[in-house]
Amino acid sequence: MGERRTIYLDHAATTPVKPSVADAMWPYLNNHFGNPSSIYRIARESRNAIETARAQVAKALGAEPGEIYFTSGGSESDNWAIKGIAFANRKKGNHIITSAIEHHAILHTCQYLEREGFAVTYIPVDQYGLIDPADLERAITDTTILISIMYANNEIGTIEPVAELGAIARKHKIPFHTDAVQAIGNVPIDVRTQNIDLLSLSAHKFYGPKGCGALYIRKGVKIDNLIHGGGQENRRRAGTENIAAIVGMGKAIELATADIEWHNTHIRTLRDRLLNGILVTIPHARLNGHPEKRLPGNINISFEFIEGESMLLWLDDEGICASTGSACTSGSLEPSHVLLAIGLPHEIAHGSLRLTLGDANTEADVDFVLEVLPKVVSRLREMSPLYKGGKEENSNV
Amino acid sequence: MGERRTIYLDHAATTPVKPSVADAMWPYLNNHFGNPSSIYRIARESRNAIETARAQVAKALGAEPGEIYFTSGGSESDNWAIKGIAFANRKKGNHIITSAIEHHAILHTCQYLEREGFAVTYIPVDQYGLIDPADLERAITDTTILISIMYANNEIGTIEPVAELGAIARKHKIPFHTDAVQAIGNVPIDVRTQNIDLLSLSAHKFYGPKGCGALYIRKGVKIDNLIHGGGQENRRRAGTENIAAIVGMGKAIELATADIEWHNTHIRTLRDRLLNGILVTIPHARLNGHPEKRLPGNINISFEFIEGESMLLWLDDEGICASTGSACTSGSLEPSHVLLAIGLPHEIAHGSLRLTLGDANTEADVDFVLEVLPKVVSRLREMSPLYKGGKEENSNV
Amino acid sequence: MYSDKVMDHFKNPRNVGEIENPDGVGEVGNPVCGDIMKIFISVNDNVITDAKFKTFGCGAAIASSSMATELVRGKTLEDAWEISNKAVAEALEGLPPIKMHCSVLAEEGIHKAINDYRKKQGLPEWEEKNPHSHEHEDSACEH
Amino acid sequence: MYSDKVMDHFKNPRNVGEIENPDGVGEVGNPVCGDIMKIFISVNDNVITDAKFKTFGCGAAIASSSMATELVRGKTLEDAWEISNKAVAEALEGLPPIKMHCSVLAEEGIHKAINDYRKKQGLPEWEEKNPHSHEHEDSACEH
Ligand SMILES: Cc1ncc(COP(=O)(O)O)c(C=O)c1O
Numbered sequence A, B: 001m002g003e004r005r006t007i008y009l010d011h012a013a014t015t016p017v018k019p020s021v022a023d024a025m026w027p028y029l030n031n032h033f034g035n036p037s038s039i040y041r042i043a044r045e046s047r048n049a050i051e052t053a054r055a056q057v058a059k060a061l062g063a064e065p066g067e068i069y070f071t072s073g074g075s076e077s078d079n080w081a082i083k084g085i086a087f088a089n090r091k092k093g094n095h096i097i098t099s100a101i102e103h104h105a106i107l108h109t110c111q112y113l114e115r116e117g118f119a120v121t122y123i124p125v126d127q128y129g130l131i132d133p134a135d136l137e138r139a140i141t142d143t144t145i146l147i148s149i150m151y152a153n154n155e156i157g158t159i160e161p162v163a164e165l166g167a168i169a170r171k172h173k174i175p176f177h178t179d180a181v182q183a184i185g186n187v188p189i190d191v192r193t194q195n196i197d198l199l200s201l202s203a204h205k206f207y208g209p210k211g212c213g214a215l216y217i218r219k220g221v222k223i224d225n226l227i228h229g230g231g232q233e234n235r236r237r238a239g240t241e242n243i244a245a246i247v248g249m250g251k252a253i254e255l256a257t258a259d260i261e262w263h264n265t266h267i268r269t270l271r272d273r274l275l276n277g278i279l280v281t282i283p284h285a286r287l288n289g290h291p292e293k294r295l296p297g298n299i300n301i302s303f304e305f306i307e308g309e310s311m312l313l314w315l316d317d318e319g320i321c322a323s324t325g326s327a328c329t330s331g332s333l334e335p336s337h338v339l340l341a342i343g344l345p346h347e348i349a350h351g352s353l354r355l356t357l358g359d360a361n362t363e364a365d366v367d368f369v370l371e372v373l374p375k376v377v378s379r380l381r382e383m384s385p386l387y388k389g390g391k392e393e394n395s396n397v
Numbered sequence C, D: 001m002y003s004d005k006v007m008d009h010f011k012n013p014r015n016v017g018e019i020e021n022p023d024g025v026g027e028v029g030n031p032v033c034g035d036i037m038k039i040f041i042s043v044n045d046n047v048i049t050d051a052k053f054k055t056f057g058c059g060a061a062i063a064s065s066s067m068a069t070e071l072v073r074g075k076t077l078e079d080a081w082e083i084s085n086k087a088v089a090e091a092l093e094g095l096p097p098i099k100m101h102c103s104v105l106a107e108e109g110i111h112k113a114i115n116d117y118r119k120k121q122g123l124p125e126w127e128e129k130n131p132h133s134h135e136h137e138d139s140a141c142e143h
């Protein structure tokens, strides 16, 4: 134990910037710096770079360039979508529908709105993390002004029936937002055919830079601004544009959506090798999330009798980067709200491990994890007072 | 006319990233990418890089690292400060005091709050753009919950008596915010001695990257979040951190505040040479802003009988990058609210030019502008129906 | 932001200046809004034989004045009257939406100059077909 | 995030395991909160001659158990009782604030084991001086 290689298996937390993306960004850090709102030549160059990126993002989503607004990331996009729609439509109603397994950028924003007098329905999910469209339909009332359901879950990887949910929202003429931060590049997205009115993106989840995202807002959707000020982004999002990052995001989304097929096949093959290897060699392990309707790179697995953080520390010691729950909350002591929502008891939720594969992972990475992980789990089990050496075969703790 | 060199005189709009800053950022784009919220080694590296930058920003302001929160830029910082304080203190009162010459990130946010039921007093300024502290004191009521006055104006460069204003706010126990986006690096700032409770920064105004800013929040100040979600920034600003940009901002603020003396002397000397040259060679020109209490690099000058944009186009043709009004609003047809606030008639405000010098400008740049600008002005005056060849010497249009 | 044609007419404006004893003069715009156009015409036999302008305004205002004076030269008053702001903008290979009001000003300047001529001749003034001036002046000067 | 000392006690925990016929056992924590510690002690002549643990929990919980069992070994029951959670944390060269409750659990585990021994001996149980357990368990398990 202890050799110094890094096996990165936390692509759901963030991804490395692709070299060609970093190279595309560099000139805008090092050289071209004009403020795109100005009128001289070097400013027009910046403006053109931004508009090229906007077209690239639009194309990846089947949207118009004029419907893409750049933001500082997925959290800002989610906050803007939820608060912007809520406040702009307050006179129509105060009811928002979302799911129990959204990212905190959605959930905490909804909780904030509850304190501001909005009513929020959190639709439950089944044991696989799936939303039942019938539940959505039932939750709709006369005062519903927004439906927000994530495209794919960041923890357990479950892919929701977004097109169906969008169709229901459309039928009731309610704006439909989806947090597609984890989905882009893994699932083909088309905002027109899937009836999506608003969609959040974050560049660093698809090999682009951190600190840059986008919100797609279908033409005609009524929404308040989140950040007021200058006239940037067609007067909808103030702030001098982060040109380098926007250029990087454009390039990254083009690359990520160009080869979804290849990417999926490659990643899924590796993922299944890793997953099957784990399930075969480690007893008392269960996969969380849907067996098929899941992101190609995602594994989320619970190991009974042990706790997640201590697994991560051992894996880190071996150079393996993994996560338990979502990265944002790993500082927290509460078990993941997503794992609780799919019905895991707290103590099992505490023992969950998320491994998310990416483009650069190899079979050798997988084999190394399969060598290390069983040792880590059994080592921790041996010191666990809950573990009786396999004699609790049928226990459910 | 027409040679291809670029003389950048729009440093108030944005600045180039210093090569050493870009170099400091590059590893975090190209290599170190761990999500700082995770627990493995490469994530801890990111976390350390962020905390180093936080300490650098804190030091530049005389603050504690724990009082610095990274944002996506000056506009977000301003929005957060204003809305965050307003909503968190709504029960105490609904009155906000600001000035008539704030950046739109403040003004449009205040206008938004007026629609939400807050009352805003916009303190006027004198002919130089200065706030009278007595006006502030008079504006304070029992329901005042926030005072926000900018440190230095982005258009006319006037530096406000912030320490005095802060002392008044402190005396009345009202949180005092200042938008120091234009001031940092030009004016020594110390949030303790100047009684500043909140302060906005934007990295791209001091040779750092675009898309990154900070809000200083004095310990104990009650403020709501603007972007809800994950636990980043001590649970106050959600979103995966823009590590590369944060590292760049830390480095840039260190450089910008290390040599304020040198910077000021160098820039002011060049600025005065340019300003005097203009005033000597071009009639019907007047300086806007305060003659002494102004940013060292700022010139804002009105040329009667002509309009600003046509000047910019001619200057651009010569490779000179300049601005009229603030960059954010150059797409707008309204004359600058700042120039109107200092009492300029509309038609004079329309004919204003802002030249803002930076570290890399040279005497040769100044001399070239002094060669070009008089020709541009007289050319445009010759085609202006308002200009009668100097015969209107005493007119005030 | 501007087409090459606009930049050409901005940098090399045609027909700048005043006509000494003009047959018609039209002044439009408002210094408060940041643009004034003054159009001068000479008329001979119902034909505009010369047109000149002086303009205080942005790049688009100068280019529009230049193009409008070009377009009316040699035209009968009737034909000149028919030149719309759209024709001016199209001849300039387009204007940014926010600058369309400049072409409107040019159209109105020509109309005013023609009516000034007609008034001097004792003829009734022609009426604007699309009195869009106010709407556009508002958007030009949105305070 | 963790000190070298914590990592050392996490990676090479001292005294893992169970004592076959322990003189005292203390179990604290709650699987729902993500940590359980079980402390076993052997007592001879009022001195703790052996201490072992089994722990389900995070790195800090394991390191705290390891350090606590180290600290009590060879101590009289009175001295062992006086070992506070702060002493455990200090011996570990500090714990992140969010993990301080792990050292509290360790202190409580020792106390429970000692009282278990006293009970078995027919002696009155000692009282916790700072019954911080609940407050801390709450923050450990904030749902
Ligand atoms: C005084 C002032 N405040 C705020 C801002 C907004 O900063 P940013 O464009 O980085 O959001 C600017 C710059 O445009 C400014 O000059």
Ligand SMILES: Cc1ncc(COP(=O)(O)O)c(C=O)c1O
Binding pocket: A012, A013, A072, A073, A074, A075, A076, A078, A103, A105, A150, A152, A153, A154, A179, A181, A182, A202, A203, A204, A211, A213, A328, B238, B239, B240, B241
């Ligand atoms: C589903 C989902 N939504 C939103 C976010 C927030 O994105 P960011 O951290 O870029 O603000 C994340 C990532 O953390 C995510 O996985």
